[in-house]
Amino acid sequence: MEAFTTHTGTAVPLRRSNVDTDQIIPAVWLKQVSRTGFEKGLFAAWREDPAFVLNNPVYQGASVLLAGPDFGTGSSREHAVWALQQYGFRVVIAARFGDIFRNNSTKMGLLPVVLDAKVVEELQAAAEADPTAEITVDLVERQVRLGESAWSFEIDDYTRWRLLEGLDDIGLTLRHADDIATYENGRQPWLPTTV
């Protein structure tokens, strides 16, 4: 996983609520068996509309997505995270996230930041007023900064540490292989197997 400490970049205001992962990457893109090339499928249906915010050239190169509440609901497809990252996003800021999407993001090093809906709207308005305005997302200080303003966000210590270090979960878990073996030996005998 790519480590995340602090990131500064311009932002895209996506003024829509309930952006489900089917919108982030439509199902037809899920047929790929590789992990790359998903940026082309990001918001594929919406990007066909020339008025869609990502098509506005002033937001080219933006790396922070400012989304409405309930971003990433629905399907568990991690492809949604891959598409956002491969398009160039490092951070998504929203008032609420779908649980699975948020989880997938932290596995991949895309930082989901929860801020109050009013603050997200304030940031969206700022990005609309000045698309070159840079937002800093500081995971060390757990803070989002724009100009003179700063807002704190919450993230649990463990996830923060993993992101800061760019650690791979599987490697961490395998350090406890003995605990897993012990647990396995104590499982109830009637539990089913697939063989």
Next chain:
Amino acid sequence: MITRGKRRKEALKTMGRTLAEKVWEQHVVRRAEGEPDLLFIDLHLIHEVTSPQAFDGLRLADRKVRRPDLTIATEDHNVPTVLGPISDPVSRAQVETLRKNAAEFGLRLHPMGDAGQGVVHIIGPQFGLTQPGMTIVCGDSHTSTHGAFGGIAFGIGTSEVEHVLATQTLPAYRPKTMAIEVSGALPYGVTAKDLILAIIAKIGTGGGQGYIVEYRGEAIRNLSMEGRMTVCNMSIEAGARAGMIAPDETTFAYLKGRPHAPEGPAWDEAVAYWRTLRTDEDAVFDQVVEIDASTLTPFVTWGTNPGQGAPLAASVPAPEEFADPVERSAAERALEYMGLTAGTPLRDVEVDTVFVGSCTNGRLEDLRAAADILRGRTVKTRTLIVPGSMLVKLEAEREGLDEVFRAAGAEWREAGCSMCLGMNPDTLAPGERSASTSNRNFEGRQGKGGRTHLVSPQVAAATAVTGKLTAPADL
């Protein structure tokens, strides 16, 4: 957060526990201060869409599948529902990749054409692999279905699929607990699907975020296992990763005699344990939602998320009816996408295609319900009936349901996910409108530009007869 957790831990010593807490605690492999619990996973379900990159990851790190005997794979999302090979080369390559991976890592796979093939969430229960008190995961958000048996079952992303393959565990924080108490009895003609659609409309698509939901109360107790699976299946549409129902005699009767259910003395031992899997009288949920089932009527969605629903007897709402500005603008956008005008009675909405199937409503009971309505009638719309598994198909044919569907002019198909998400050729054309027994009415879910109304199998069948959204009682 930490203070709350500590207080909780203190309280747990004296207080009763919820079903979710009991099942969770039973699966903790390792617990350490400041870290998520490491949970053991009893069953890992695999399908072709969310697994290829996980297997690639294993190969890159030279890792094996730790427990092939707790893993099962099927082909469902891409499979065509007419006989013959997969015509789309990209879909075909994905299915072939799963076959190659299953062979390389030694996993049991039910491929297309196999008698055990079907939608991943249909085959687990059908084989008796889904049992009370288990932890079950799959790279698919509708894994919540399996919670109907009283286990903790939730959808995961591909990174977590790889993690479970390699370790048979997942690091996770225990979600908060929510009780949805459904009192009273569902009126005649009102189904589990209507109930869950009404619940989602009430609490919203984000209402369950961060929670495991336990569905409780008289109306839940009275549901069949099929109905319970329909309810738990759509927990994720209310934002909850997992939904569960305490096991009881209905659960045990469903499981007894299934291929992977315990037998003989092991059965008795298992049942004795399963009977302990209920929320203690004095347990406290973090949140409680109450619903009176007796007030419910057939429910349909009008918008582009599963929370945008209303009784079928109502009209398309006006965005101004929503006080919350976010909900109001979402409604405006939804009506535009759906091509609907506020104030139109939902019963006047004309439908082009009816889809009966999916992990929500593709089980035998659902097909029987649709057949009961279509018997002796003729459909006006294109109507796809897609059994959830090859076994469901076989059982339906044994009862002659396929003849009922064909006689009514509906198409009787092979098993798969089909038009629920249109990864196979079963899709809506742009602007086309469906009444669908599936779980998501998202923009473009059933095909680019397609418009979806989520309904029960009964409403789907009645709608096929009239060509407009219709309750069976209106026929």
